[in-house]
Amino acid sequence: MPGLLRQLREQIGRRLRVFARQRQPENLPIELHRRRIYIVPTGFGLGFAILLLTMLAGALNYTNNAALLLTCLLGAASAASMLVAFRNLDGLCLRHIHAGHAIAGQPLELTLELGSERVRQAIRIDLGQQTLAVALDGQGSTRATLHVATERRGWQPLPRLRVWTTWPLGLFRAWSWLHPRQSILVWPRPETGGPPPQAPAADAKQARIRHGDEASTLRDYRVGDPQRHVAWKASARHDNLLVKDFEQPARQPQWQLDWRQLDGMDREARIARLARWVEEAQARQGHYSLWLPDRPIPAGSGSRHYVRCMNALAELP
Amino acid sequence: MNPPHAAAKPSPAAIDTRVFDLLALTMALVLAVHAPHLPAWLTAAMAALLGWRCWQQRRRSGKVASWLKLPLLAMLVGIVIAQYGNLFGKEPGSALAVGLLVLKLLETGSARDVRVGTSFACFALMAALLFDQGMLATITVALGLLPALATLRALEPAQSPVSLPRALLPGLGLSAAALPLALLAFLLVPRLSSPLWGAPSAELARSGLSDSMSPGGFTDLLVDDSPAMRVSFDGPAPTAEQRYFRAFVMSHYDGVSWTYRDRTRQPPAALQVEQSLHYQIHLLPTQRRVLPALDVPIDAPEGAGMRRDRVIMAGKRVNDALTYSLSSAVRYRLEPEAPRQQRRWLELPPGFNPRTIEQGRQWRRQYGNDDNAIVRAALTQFHDGGFRYTLSPAPLGRNAMDDFLFDTREGFCEHYSSAFTVLMRAAGIPARVVTGYQGGYWNTIGNYLLVRNSDAHAWSEVWLAGRGWVRVDPTGAVRPERVTQGAAAAASGQLPWYRNDWLQGWRNRWDLVNRWWDKGVVGFDALRQRGLLTPFGIRDTDTRMLGWLLTISCGVFMAIGLAWALRRRQPRDPLHDAWQALQRKLARKGLVRRTAEGPRHFLQRAARALPPQRDELTRLMNVYLELRYAHDEPPDESLRRFQRAVKDFRITNVVK
Numbered sequence: 001m002p003g004l005l006r007q008l009r010e011q012i013g014r015r016l017r018v019f020a021r022q023r024q025p026e027n028l029p030i031e032l033h034r035r036r037i038y039i040v041p042t043g044f045g046l047g048f049a050i051l052l053l054t055m056l057a058g059a060l061n062y063t064n065n066a067a068l069l070l071t072c073l074l075g076a077a078s079a080a081s082m083l084v085a086f087r088n089l090d091g092l093c094l095r096h097i098h099a100g101h102a103i104a105g106q107p108l109e110l111t112l113e114l115g116s117e118r119v120r121q122a123i124r125i126d127l128g129q130q131t132l133a134v135a136l137d138g139q140g141s142t143r144a145t146l147h148v149a150t151e152r153r154g155w156q157p158l159p160r161l162r163v164w165t166t167w168p169l170g171l172f173r174a175w176s177w178l179h180p181r182q183s184i185l186v187w188p189r190p191e192t193g194g195p196p197p198q199a200p201a202a203d204a205k206q207a208r209i210r211h212g213d214e215a216s217t218l219r220d221y222r223v224g225d226p227q228r229h230v231a232w233k234a235s236a237r238h239d240n241l242l243v244k245d246f247e248q249p250a251r252q253p254q255w256q257l258d259w260r261q262l263d264g265m266d267r268e269a270r271i272a273r274l275a276r277w278v279e280e281a282q283a284r285q286g287h288y289s290l291w292l293p294d295r296p297i298p299a300g301s302g303s304r305h306y307v308r309c310m311n312a313l314a315e316l317p
Numbered sequence: 318m319n320p321p322h323a324a325a326k327p328s329p330a331a332i333d334t335r336v337f338d339l340l341a342l343t344m345a346l347v348l349a350v351h352a353p354h355l356p357a358w359l360t361a362a363m364a365a366l367l368g369w370r371c372w373q374q375r376r377r378s379g380k381v382a383s384w385l386k387l388p389l390l391a392m393l394v395g396i397v398i399a400q401y402g403n404l405f406g407k408e409p410g411s412a413l414a415v416g417l418l419v420l421k422l423l424e425t426g427s428a429r430d431v432r433v434g435t436s437f438a439c440f441a442l443m444a445a446l447l448f449d450q451g452m453l454a455t456i457t458v459a460l461g462l463l464p465a466l467a468t469l470r471a472l473e474p475a476q477s478p479v480s481l482p483r484a485l486l487p488g489l490g491l492s493a494a495a496l497p498l499a500l501l502a503f504l505l506v507p508r509l510s511s512p513l514w515g516a517p518s519a520e521l522a523r524s525g526l527s528d529s530m531s532p533g534g535f536t537d538l539l540v541d542d543s544p545a546m547r548v549s550f551d552g553p554a555p556t557a558e559q560r561y562f563r564a565f566v567m568s569h570y571d572g573v574s575w576t577y578r579d580r581t582r583q584p585p586a587a588l589q590v591e592q593s594l595h596y597q598i599h600l601l602p603t604q605r606r607v608l609p610a611l612d613v614p615i616d617a618p619e620g621a622g623m624r625r626d627r628v629i630m631a632g633k634r635v636n637d638a639l640t641y642s643l644s645s646a647v648r649y650r651l652e653p654e655a656p657r658q659q660r661r662w663l664e665l666p667p668g669f670n671p672r673t674i675e676q677g678r679q680w681r682r683q684y685g686n687d688d689n690a691i692v693r694a695a696l697t698q699f700h701d702g703g704f705r706y707t708l709s710p711a712p713l714g715r716n717a718m719d720d721f722l723f724d725t726r727e728g729f730c731e732h733y734s735s736a737f738t739v740l741m742r743a744a745g746i747p748a749r750v751v752t753g754y755q756g757g758y759w760n761t762i763g764n765y766l767l768v769r770n771s772d773a774h775a776w777s778e779v780w781l782a783g784r785g786w787v788r789v790d791p792t793g794a795v796r797p798e799r800v801t802q803g804a805a806a807a808a809s810g811q812l813p814w815y816r817n818d819w820l821q822g823w824r825n826r827w828d829l830v831n832r833w834w835d836k837g838v839v840g841f842d843a844l845r846q847r848g849l850l851t852p853f854g855i856r857d858t859d860t861r862m863l864g865w866l867l868t869i870s871c872g873v874f875m876a877i878g879l880a881w882a883l884r885r886r887q888p889r890d891p892l893h894d895a896w897q898a899l900q901r902k903l904a905r906k907g908l909v910r911r912t913a914e915g916p917r918h919f920l921q922r923a924a925r926a927l928p929p930q931r932d933e934l935t936r937l938m939n940v941y942l943e944l945r946y947a948h949d950e951p952p953d954e955s956l957r958r959f960q961r962a963v964k965d966f967r968i969t970n971v972v973k
Binding site: 054056063064075081 | 432436439440442443446447450451454455458459462466469470472473474475476477487488491492494495496498499500502503506508509512513637838839840841842875878879881882883885
């Protein structure tokens with residue numbers, strides 16, 4: 001008897017650990033398994049059950065066997081729909097999560113890659129307040145895009161996702177929690193205004209000379225544009241400010257964005273300013289280098305360089 | 318990579334066209350299955366409302382103004398009250414339910430409305446079965462569940478688009494999968510031996526025999542060809558002329574109608590049986606107590622009583638189909654000694670039918686004491702007197718029998734039996750009218766006799782000294798086909814088109830299926846359920862046992878369902894299968910692959926252990942490694958060769 005009790009306690013303990021483990025983040029890919037799919041009747045399901053009971057009582061009371069047969073059929077079909085709901089989730093696989101880029105405060109785009117070897121319909125994915133419904137056609141994988149809210153820069157753990165379905169009849173709701181062990185990197189928010197980066201003197205002079213040339217086109221105002229470049233007459237006819245765009249200098253200026261230049265500033269303010277500069281340099285398709293403590297990034301250009309710089313800024317302790 | 322089929326719904330309140338269409342289809346089906354018992358104009362009005370709503374939804378996809386809904390609701394309630402007198406009961410209740418359902422469609426704007434409407438539609442479908450639980454009706458209603466299920470399904474977001482008819486199919490699949498469990502639950506759900514509330518209302522007999530008979534009263538019955546009962550005989554069936562099923566014996570005549578008086582205290586009249594038959598009758602609900610029996614029943618079934626004139630009365634009204642076994646005499650003497658209250662069988666109301674009475678008396682004067690001759694004279698008059706058999710005779714006046722015998726000379730069984738009995742009584746011969754069924758269709762496949770309501774018949778019995786009560790069928794004198802070939806043959810040319818010969822033949826054969834349904838499904842009552850396990854040696858299956866069985870079998874079905882739900886299709890790898898087969902063959906010789914052993918090492922070890930097979934194993938190893946590692950997908954031809962090689966691989970015993 002005590003042996004049996006101990007065995008029982010062990011079993012319950014194991015069960016509880018299994019339950020607890022589900023709350024820990026797991027590595028991708030995550031395949032939904034019967035142990036982690038929960039299923040309960042929906043409100044409509046409960047109402048429908050009451051209706052079925054009423055029908056059963058009526059059929060029995062009036063000894064109407066045809067009505068009883070119909071009630072049994074409807075009840076059995078409802079019960080079968082529970083299995084269909086379960087099967088709709090069972091074996092569903094979350095293969096990858098591809099996180100997009102976003103600066104703090106803006107939603108970050110998450111692309112989930114869901115794999116399934118059979119057709120699944122009306123799969124819904126909850127993340128925070130938003131819900132997304134997808135159908136999987138059973139061939140390869142399907143992508144679903146969600147947005148996650150961000151607050152501050154740096155690595156953030158991915159929030160829990162809930163995958164659920166009420167397929168096929170809306171009588172039962174099957175769900176499972178997914179907690180992928182994956183973090184998303186949120187870029188720092190650039191400051192809204194401030195001084196332009198200090199360009200090396202020679203480059204600056206050269207640039208200025210070239211800037212004196214004829215304006216070729218007009219473009220939207222960007223933070224940091226010199227006031228005298230604003231095309232006031234043209235802007236008056238538009239909603240936003242227009243700036244005379246001077247021909248690009250023949251050789252792009254190389255900006256040296258340096259953590260050390262910003263001495264005496266708050267740490268986050270420094271990062272915000274550097275982020276603004278990086279963004280500005282990128283917008284001008286400039287050539288720039290970024291020096292960060294323990295992590296100097298040599299000069300470069302293009303979107304990959306930009307991502308590298310922003311990632312480095314985001315990752316600063 | 319495939320793009321997602323659909324994004325999240327724009328707003329939870331909107332329902333799309335497909336959902337609306339399916340819901341409207343469900344409602345239309347509900348209306349259709351209820352149409353037979355709703356007034357035709359109400360059905361038409363509701364169908365029009367339904368059609369208008371569909372058109373309106375399609376045109377403007379807007380909502381119906383609320384000022385329209387309330388008056389419509391009030392109008393519906395008013396119509397139902399005006400039509401039926403109240404709101405409760407089967408007919409008004411279902412009319413109200415169907416009306417509400419159609420009105421519900423007017424305010425269907427959200428998914429919640431659709432769910433409520435669909436559930437209610439399921440209920441209304443079930444309610445339709447309270448009126449008719451025949452097999453076709455049940456199947457029609459069950460098919461009505463398909464659009465309901467499809468509606469619920471269409472409410473789910475993000476699904477691959479299908480056409481409207483295709484959308485109905487998954488519901489069929491679901492129902493088919495659920496059918497075994499449904500049938501089992503149907504068998505095992507404990508039936509109530511007495512109703513929980515309001516016993517089924519003792520409504521007026523829709524049709525069937527009544528305990529009074531006036532000439533012309535059967536007309537409704539004779540065109541109602543729904544089955545009345547089915548009879549199966551132990552042994553050979555009686556011939557067509559012997560198929561007289563007695564229900565009421567009527568002795569009292571008031572000048573207008575013959576009535577049956579239920580006297581419970583008198584013992585049954587004496588009966589000398591010369592030949593008898595044993596048989597079972599499956600009687601469909603009549604809402605009356607009388608149980609028809611072949612000719613003269615010898616005893617009454619359990620729970621029923623035998624009256625003086627061998628009329629069988631059940632203890633309660635037959636509201637559900639009833640099966641009973643009986644023995645009847647087909648050659649007999651009934652009450653051979655003179656009846657004690659002979660006056661009862663001679664009574665005629667004074668002041669009625671003077672010419673008929675005079676005719677009877679004249680025969681008595683003419684033939685003296687020869688009762689047989691008087692009976693023959695009457696039958697001869699019917700046969701040769703220009704009488705005609707028709708289901709739509711001319712109406713009769715106050716002296717109904719005089720008018721019939723000497724004036725109109727047309728009518729059917731009621732007229733003939735009534736006139737004959739009056740003539741006999743006038744001549745001083747004890748006589749009475751018997752009503753019941755005569756004839757029926759012998760179903761050779763099912764070996765049973767199908768008796769329809771249209772086989773209702775009335776005949777006479779006269780008491781003759783030494784022979785007792787003798788059956789005389791005066792209708793047979795006019796129209797012998799009525800007795801030998803049945804009511805339909807007798808009334809040829811006077812019946813609706815759907816009762817013509819070949820169609821009627823098919824309907825009679827088809828009745829085999831109806832009989833099976835009536836016996837197996839409709840007639841599966843508490844009593845039959847208790848005897849469910851008799852083949853397994855359990856005499857009485859009580860409620861507790863049924864509950865256990867139901868629980869266990871639901872569990873079994875759930876387990877089967879779970880096994881299906883949990884089954885995962887592994888992608889098949891034939892190369893792996895062949896490799897496993899080879900390993901199994903080697904394992905039988907004690908060569909088991911170790912966990913850390915790859916195919917090369919394992920097969921090399923095997924080759925060392927089995928010198929006679931060394932070459933073969935080396936070859937197999939090379940082929941396997943080639944197939945496994947040299948290609949992404951092993952080529953079919955080489956794969957088949959490898960499979961064959963593994964299959965042919967034999968390990969010959971090593972003689973050491």
